[in-house]
Amino acid sequence: MVNSQPDWVRWQKALEVEEKNGFVDLIGNQYRFSEFLCLTFGKPPKLLDSEWRKNWQEMASKFAKYPNLPISDRENLVKLAKSFLQASEAECQKVWQRRSNPTEEPETQETLQELPIPNSQLPTPQLEISLDQPLTEVPKLGITKSRHLAKLGLYTVRDLLFYYPRDHIDYSRRVDISQLEAGETVTIVATIKRCECFTSPKNKKLTILEIVLQDRYAKMRLSRFFAGNQYSNRGWQESIKRRYPVGSIIAASGLVKETKYGLTLQDPEMEMLASPGDNIESINIGRVVPVYPLTEGVPADVVRQAVMAVLPATAKIEDPLVRGLRDRYGLIKLPEAINNIHFPTDSDSKEAARRRLVFDEFFYLQLGFLKRRQTLRQTQASAILAPTGQLVEKFYQVLPFKLTGAQQRVINDILNDLQKTTPMNRLVQGDVGAGKTVVAVVAILAAIQAGYQAALMAPTEVLAEQHYRKLVSWFNLLHLPVELLTGSTKTAKRREIHAQLETGELPLLVGTHALIQDKVNFHSLGLVVIDEQHRFGVHQRAKLQQKGAQPHVLTMTATPIPRTLALTLHGDLDVSQIDELPPGRQAIxxxxxxxxxxxxxxxxxxxxxxxxxxxxxxxxxxxxxxxxxxxxxxxxxxxxxxxxxxxxxxxxxxxxxxxxxxxxxxxxxxxxxxxxxxxxxxxxxxxxxxxxxxxxxxxxxxxxxxxxxxxxxxxxxxxxxxxxxxxxxxxxxxxxxxxxxxxxxQDGFFISEMDLRFRGPGQVLGTRQSGLPDFALASLVEDQEVLNLARDAAELVMLQDQHLQNSLLKAELEYRYQKLMGGSILT
Missing domain, CATH: 3.40.50.300 (P-loop containing nucleotide triphosphate hydrolases)
Structure with a gap:
């Protein structure tokens, strides 16, 4: 039996194979294509009612006539059958659900009217599309296309609408043949003067379709190539020729390429038109065509057609950004942006859509950072440290050099933080040799003179040893003990350090990852200093902070990163920059x-x-x-x-x-x-x-x-x-x-900015622990201006509505921030 149980995938596959091979009525193992479809539609699924079954019988009679139809009518009938099967599959699912849940109220049944002629569209039952509706329930998609989309992680209408193209090909510019220039993407409308389809004399497995076009001013030659023995069949080649009769009008889109025969379109997309001014219906011709990220086995047209099918659902998208905010930053509405990022009418509408969606990606990330910082600041810190005292003053006296203005400015930022009841969370960026360690020492001494301990963690033993040597030279002058703890520290010394930490007699411990071991317990840790903090994982940094009761945190890096990266990685930190080198430092x-x-x-x-x-x-x-x-x-x-x-x-x-x-x-x-x-x-x-x-x-x-x-x-x-x-x-x-x-x-900040432009953020930071969010559209290189605007907008929103009483905005923040950051806490 051809149709004992509905086999939607097999039937759609048969239609797709016939379409791919040029509607030649392929011969299978048991049946010709037309015979198989005739038998298929002759046995409607038992779940369908009488109206649907009548339409199935009508389809069967149409496929009985398939071998005698011209190619254009065959093509229309195959397209009609594909749509009809999708609608039938959706109807079967509805009936099955009703029978599985008899307690539910029956839905109003919508039946198909009598089938139209083959070149008309099937009047499928219209279902209103919702954002959270599974793609399998969208009538124009069905099971087959939904399986393709599932490979891309797309399961609902919302998923598909927010699956942005990675690029666009602009075929919207319609030109005359005489205006063609190599390297451009264009659309031409012209008359077919000659059409040939033949096997290549040099390669028997290659079939060439060659069409000569002419418009008002010039001629050109288009070629399409078909590789495989199945296209060598003379009957297939004649059927292809009949699709492009001489004298008919054709629209063709593609990349203009120089050949030995002159300019042509590379791999052109083509559509027959009734007249030169006729509308182009194809989603691949005469418009800005979206190019989506794909995976193996997912055709590009499936995604484009699916997006086109669900675009009406954008009307149900509510914009979380109020009009005043949109007007202030020059943003279009969200539904309009979603429509135009997929199928823009021109390059201007595409850019306006991209700008709005990039803004959103940055905005919700920054809003999440600021919300995190607000939460941190509401946490009471155990350490309230005075900015002045004997130790800090004495340190200034023993220093053999004068602090730069930049160092003093950053020290003031830190000391102001330490006086607050909320824990400091500050990043200090400084170029090589800018004197970050001195700045950190002032913060450490402020903690010690207030009766707390401090810890300084470095990523390598070499760097930890370097810090220890420098600190010992200064702390000896202040009569303060300091110890070094690394993987190389001997067991006896390690035990001694552990004991001194627990009693509080050791005020400062310098070390590597050894500081976060379970046996390391501080008496009263008030300040954590992390050097080259980007080399530590999130959990390692957090584990050191957990050694105290909400200690202040000072992180340092000698690898300056551009403001765009700092905002994206450390948006919840206060950032200070030592942007001045000590006097006498020579250029290299x-x-x-x-x-x-x-x-x-x-x-x-x-x-x-x-x-x-x-x-x-x-x-x-x-x-x-x-x-x-x-x-x-x-x-x-x-x-x-x-x-x-x-x-x-x-x-x-x-x-x-x-x-x-x-x-x-x-x-x-x-x-x-x-x-x-x-x-x-x-x-x-x-x-x-x-x-x-x-x-x-x-x-x-x-x-x-x-x-x-x-x-x-x-x-x-x-x-x-x-x-x-x-x-x-x-x-x-x-x-x-x-x-x-x-x-x-010699400017590290300028160099890091250029590094970002040359290599991109992933390479600059290193992929292993970069912590970069997963943006769909935004580029940290190209969209720096939008990022700064988004940060400004996020700060404005937090100033006006710090509790986010805008429930729509709050819900969108939770969804977007978790999705962007994967639920991780960066710092």
Whole structure:
């Protein structure tokens, strides 16, 4: 039996295969296509009532005549059958639901009238579409298309409406053939002067459809290619020719391309018209066509047709943004934006729609951040710290240098925070060498003089050791103890530190991830300082904060990030910038070199070494494997020691060395026991040797600009002129352009902005712990102006309605913020 049980997928598949093959009445294993459809419609599903069954019988009689129909009528009948099957499937589901739930009131049945002629549209029962309606219940979609959409994670009408295109192809510009220019996307309307369909003489498996078009002024040739033996059939080729009869009018859209025969349209979309001025019905021709993100097995047209089917539901979308807010920021209404992001009438309407939807993505993220900050500020802090006291004043006296204006400004921001009853949550950004540690020490001393303890956590032992050394030199002058806790700390020392923390006699502990271990318990932790905080995970930072009762939190980074990234990642933090370097800090001479100039680099290094200076030579992580990284560093170390600089002592430092080996290598270099340190990026932060005056970075094109700037900051810390040599093996213009930014600028904030433009936020931050929200449309590179407006709008809303009594806005915030951030708390 062809139709013992409804097999909607199989029937639709048969129609799709026939359509794909040009309506040739394909021959299957048992039946021709027309025979199969005739038998199918001859056995209506038992769930259907008499009116529906009558229409099925009518369809069966139409497919009995299919072999004798012209191609155009076959095409119309197949389209009619596809729509009819979708409507029938929806009707069967309704009947089944009524029978499964007999207690529910029966719905009013809507029946089909007598079937129209094949080239008319099927008058399917009209159902009102709601936003939360499953796509399977949308009449024009049905089960088959809904299965495709489910592969994209789209299950409801709302899901589909908010599934934005990733791009658009603009076919809306209609031009004459004489106006065509290569590289443009256009639509032409012209008369068919000749149509041929033939097998390629060079490739028997390739069939070519060739159409010559003419308008008022010129001619052009269009070609479509069909690969496969099934298209070599002469009957199929003749049927295709009949679809494009000479003298008829055709609309064609595509990308204009130069060929040896002149200009043509690449892979054109074509539609027959009744007259030159006739309306174009296709969703792919003569309009701005949306291009959606797809996955394997999901045709582009399925998504476009599905979106078109549910667009009327935009009328049910309520706009959470009040008119005053929209007018203030020049935004169109949300329903209009949804319509125009999918099928814009022109480029202006598309841009207006995109601007509104990008604004929304940023706005709800910023509103969520501000709401989080408000919640934090409503939490009572255990530590209320006075801004002045003996320790802070004494520290100012023992400092051998004067603070810069920027340092003093940031210290004032911090001290103001510490006087409040709510916990501080501030990020301090400062360029390499800007003096962030001094600023942090003032905050630490404010906590200690108020009777609280402080903790400073750094991501690596090298950096933690560096901080500890600096703090010891200052704290000794203040007669204060400070200890270091890392993975390398001996067991006996570790126990001693734990005991001193619990009694409160140890006011400050510096360390790595070791600080968040369960056995580390503070007596009264009042301040947490996290350096290079982007290198820690969310939970690691939170775990340290939980060591105290709502301690103040100061985070620091020597990797400045642009304001757009800071707002997107740290929108709930107060941000301070140390944007001024201490006086006397020299600019570092930075030069990009090619492999041919290596000897010049070695000559400069040798001159510096002869004068008693020291040199870093850094190698990149060539592969993900740490072993390959070690091998590269080891090979370079041996070559430099044996062949290039045998008269000097060369040291080696890489990430797979033990902590003791790393300490030894750094100490040897610090004490000038080794003059050259060959290292991987483990020295990016934390190694401070004022006598080092040259930084040579191999394969510099493999690094991001911000990372190169960090590495460059290892030199220029003394009184002697320093040099950074960027050795690159790349000949690409992009690499050269990127490295020239470092040659021209020493400003970390400018460099990070350029890095963002060159590489994008994911690469700048690193994908592993970037914490970036998942935006559908917004770009942190292209939409900075909109982000700033959205932040301004969010602050305005919180000022006027801090409890969000606008229930529509509150509900949208909860939905959007959770979706954007995946429910995670960033800081």
């Amino acid at each position: 001479n930075t030069v990009a070199l090619s492999g041919r100039e290596r000897n010049q680099a070695y000559d400069l290094i040798r001159r510096e070494l002869v004068q008693g200076r020291q040199v870093y030579i850094v190698l990149p992580l060539v592969e993900e494997s740490e072993k390959l990284d070690v091998r590269a560093a080891t090979v370079e170390y041996e070559k430099l020691q044996e062949s290039v600089f045998p008269e000097f002592k060369v040291g080696l430092l890489h990430g797979r060395m033990t902590s003791a080996e790393k300490d030894q290598a750094i100490n040897d270099f610090r004490e000038n026991q080794t003059q050259i340190l060959v290292a991987t990026t483990v020295i990016e932060v934390g190694v401070d040797v004022p006598n080092a005056t040259v930084m040579l970075i191999e394969n510099a094109e493999r690094f991001g600009l911000s990372q190169l700037h960090q590495l460059r900051g290892r030199v220029g810390r003394g009184t002697h002129k320093s040099h950074c040599l960027l050795m690159s093996s790349s000949t690409s213009a992009d690499s050269r352009q990127r490295l020239s930014v470092l040659e021209q600028s």
